[in-house]
Amino acid sequence: MILLTRKADFSAAHFYWNDAWSEAENQRVFGKCSNRQGHGHNYTLEVTVEGVIDPASGFVVDLKQLKDIMEREVVSVYDHRHLNHEIPEFKTTVPTTENIAIAIWRRLDGKIPGAKLHRIRVYEMPDLFADFYGEGA
Amino acid sequence: MSAIAHLSRRYHFAASHRLHVDALSPERNREIYGKCNNPFGHGHNYSVQVTFSGPVDKITGMVTNLGDLDSFTQRELLDLFDHTNLNTLPCFLDLVPTTENLCVELWRIFAQYPHAKLERLRVEETGNNAFDYFGDGAPIQHEE
Numbered sequence: 001m002i003l004l005t006r007k008a009d010f011s012a013a014h015f016y017w018n019d020a021w022s023e024a025e026n027q028r029v030f031g032k033c034s035n036r037q038g039h040g041h042n043y044t045l046e047v048t049v050e051g052v053i054d055p056a057s058g059f060v061v062d063l064k065q066l067k068d069i070m071e072r073e074v075v076s077v078y079d080h081r082h083l084n085h086e087i088p089e090f091k092t093t094v095p096t097t098e099n100i101a102i103a104i105w106r107r108l109d110g111k112i113p114g115a116k117l118h119r120i121r122v123y124e125m126p127d128l129f130a131d132f133y134g135e136g137a
Numbered sequence: 138m139s140a141i142a143h144l145s146r147r148y149h150f151a152a153s154h155r156l157h158v159d160a161l162s163p164e165r166n167r168e169i170y171g172k173c174n175n176p177f178g179h180g181h182n183y184s185v186q187v188t189f190s191g192p193v194d195k196i197t198g199m200v201t202n203l204g205d206l207d208s209f210t211q212r213e214l215l216d217l218f219d220h221t222n223l224n225t226l227p228c229f230l231d232l233v234p235t236t237e238n239l240c241v242e243l244w245r246i247f248a249q250y251p252h253a254k255l256e257r258l259r260v261e262e263t264g265n266n267a268f269d270y271f272g273d274g275a276p277i278q279h280e281e
Contacts, residue, residue, distance in 0.1 A: 011263065013153035013180040013222075037222035040153035040180005042263050082153070082177030125151070125182050 003118055004060045005048040008070050010079035013040040014095040017084070038082060044123040045074060045104060051115035061115040073107045097124045101132040109134070139192035143256060144200040146187060148210050150219035153180035154234040178222060184261040185214070185243055189253035201252040213246050236262045237279075240270035248272070 015038040016030035026034045033039070047070055051060040081087060083095040089103045101122045109117050123129040155178035156170040166174045173179070187210075191200040217226065223234040228242045240260050247255050261267045269278040 009263070011179050011181050013178045032220035035220055035222075037225050038153045038178065038180070039151050039220040039222065040178070040182075041151050042182045080172035080175050080179040082175075082179065085177040086175075125149075 001050055002053060002060055003048050003050050004063075004115075005046050006063065006066050006070065008045045008047075008067070008075050009042060010045065010075050011040065011042050012078050012081050012083050013038040014083040014090070015039065016094050016096065018094060038084065041124050043078075043100070044129075045070070046119075046121040046123075047104075047108060047117070048119040048121070049112055049115035050118040054114075061112060066112060066115075069108065069111055073111060074104050077107075097122050097128065097130040098132075100124075101130045105132050105134060139195060141190055142193050142200050143188055143190045144253070145189075145257075146203065146206060148185045148187075148214065149182060150185070150215055151180065151182050152218055152221050152223050153178045154223040154229075155179075156233055156235060158233050178224065181262050183218075183239075184259075186257075186259040186261075187247050187255065188257040188259075189250070190256045191253040201250075205252055206250065209250055210247075213249070214243065236260050236266065236268045237270075240268050244270050244272055 015035055016033040017026055017036065018029075021029070047066070049061055049066070053060055078087060083090045083100070087095070087103075089106075090099070093099045093103075101120045104122065105117065105120045108120070117134065120132045121129055154173075155175070156173040157166050158169075161169070187206075189201060189206075193200060223229050223239070226234075229238070232238055240258055243260065244255065244258050247258060255272065258270045259267055260270075267279075
């Protein structure tokens with residue numbers, strides 16, 4: 001078994017807010033991230049898949065195909081969008097880096113032929129990232 | 138006479154924006170700004186690199202004290218721009234917040250720094266996109 005990782009970037013706006021809380025409570029918990037006008041980041045997504053190396057091609061997975069799947073399922077949906085206002089999964093969950101990693105896992109799980117999704121890593125900034133290893137992990 | 142040296146420092150802030158000009162039709166805005174015209178905006182981690190020049194102080198060995206520059210930047214830039222929507226800031230209410238226009242606005246801020254002379258300002262919108270501004274009269278240089 002070998003792991004293979006591919007990166008992609010997207011830029012998006014978001015803010016942190018829980019409707020069940022008062023404005024003061026949102027401000028206390030989320031600080032400047034609770035600004036309702038939103039703010040934004042350049043996100044980096046790392047998708048790691050695991051599989052066996054095909055003896056004929058030497059590949060775990062076709063890299064071009066993986067890139068196309070990441071583009072179709074995630075980047076084209078999230079890039080240059082406001083996550084709270086435009087992405088269905090964040091109508092009901094706060095678009096934290098943790099929840100973004102989980103949402104991307106769900107978007108990609110089962111869509112990559114010949115390989116198993118191992119890890120989703122999402123960087124909000126170079127010094128902040130979240131990892132998700134799947135629902136049962 | 139003290140030697141003149143250049144000092145550069147980087148700062149970071151995260152903000153959202155939307156590129157849209159009310160005077161243009163929706164179709165024309167879409168044509169010019171593409172995905173940057175999406176109605177709800179999007180965002181970036183901006184990096185601002187400022188370069189100051191000045192004589193190296195004989196006693197401290199500094200062009201300027203970085204603590205002074207950091208507190209100036211915190212007060213005049215980061216407290217106002219970080220975690221905001223650029224379109225809602227007073228300077229962008231009637232001005233489209235492209236990175237070029239952001240360069241000019243940030244130049245106005247850093248030109249007020251009293252302890253050294255601003256020589257260059259670089260704004261990176263993403264890791265692949267940087268704009269340099271050298272002040273009034275000098276053209277903005279765009280590097281992809």
